[in-house]
Amino acid sequence: MALMEIVEYPDKRLKQRSEPVEAVTDETRQLARDMAETMYHVGGIGLAAIQVGVPLRMLVCDVAPPEEPRCLLTLINPEILKSEGEVCSEEGCLSVPGSFEEVKRAARVTVRYLDLAGNAQSIEADGLLSICLQHEIDHLNGVLFIDRLSSLKRKLAVRRTQRHQQERDQQATLKQEA
């Protein structure tokens, strides 16, 4: 098991379209474990492979509240088959730290994917899971949640993230010097 480094805005890799996983192998399963460990370590509810620099169509998510048992889902080559309704809710992203904005998405989705054994599965999701899956599948297509905002809101979100990154990096430098 290994923690992986999270790719952050404005890294160009976040804009690229990820490639399908051709075969689910031990390597795929190891990557899924490392992604899950990284997601839990940073307290996220979802992580796409490109967010750790791997351009493959794969994501992990766990939207269970912290006090409840873990409920990890790994989706390989996920595809939205059906989406219904509309909701607006606040989102953040491990790759765009420090910014949270309301994003409009489908309320319910049906997603087809391969599981870690390489079997075809499908899941019907609503609520937080539906939003999380749409957010992560966007990553596989090179789309960030800030790309779904108006240009003004997007600019503000980018500025907040840049400020967050600067302050964090300054604190890290101070710690090193201390």
Ligand code: ZN
């Ligand atoms: Zn994200």
